[in-house]
Amino acid sequence: MTAKLPRSFYLQDTVTVARSLLGCVLWRRIGRELLAARLVEVEAYLGANDSASHARRGLRSARNESMYLEGGHAYVYFTYGMHWCLNVVTAEGDIAEAVLLRAAEPLRGIETMRERRSKAKRDRDLMNGPAKLCSAMAVGKSLDGEPLDGNALWLTARDQAVNEDDIAVSHRIGVENSGESAHWPLRFFIRGNPYVSR
DNA sequence: TTATTGATTGACT
DNA sequence: GTCAATCAATAAA
Structure with a gap:
């Protein structure tokens, strides 16, 4: 059993956290059921000065x-009247920075995910989008x-190495x-990974 | 008070 | 490629 990522992990620079999250494993416990997925695509949102953030201009x-x-x-x-999206909050209190989890590779509980995501035809369609990821989990x-070191939702370190050269960067989606800030290079994903959203 | 717009997805042409 | 679903926050009036 791998240890949950410590609180200090999330207090690093937000872009560092975003890049470091690629390859890490997201866990979800629902009663006796345990789900897990490897993160393959994330986006950083940089608070008040980021015009694409929900916290732009300090909106609260x-x-x-x-x-x-x-x-x-x-x-x-x-969002959009029907979808949920999950972010990992970074930075100290009152600083609204976060990392949106956009896509993941299912590792554990795939049958349950398939039930929740009945429209997914292939395993790679289970979590290849931020709202799909939330639906599956x-x-x-x-x-x-909720804190990310709790009993319902947490993260653990990479279960396999990710080379810096394998991290691709682009503008954020949507x-x-x-x-x-629309063109800022704040989307990070594992190059060539079949589970990314696009 | 009313109008617009999404950090999206899935169905359809 | 286009577009509807569906609602809350924000912007406009």
């Missing part, structure tokens, strides 16, 4: 309140603001109309 509401928690908590938000409002 009930919805994004957990973005302002200290690093090591979950920020789960509802039953992540919703109940986990918003933020084309969000102003000057």
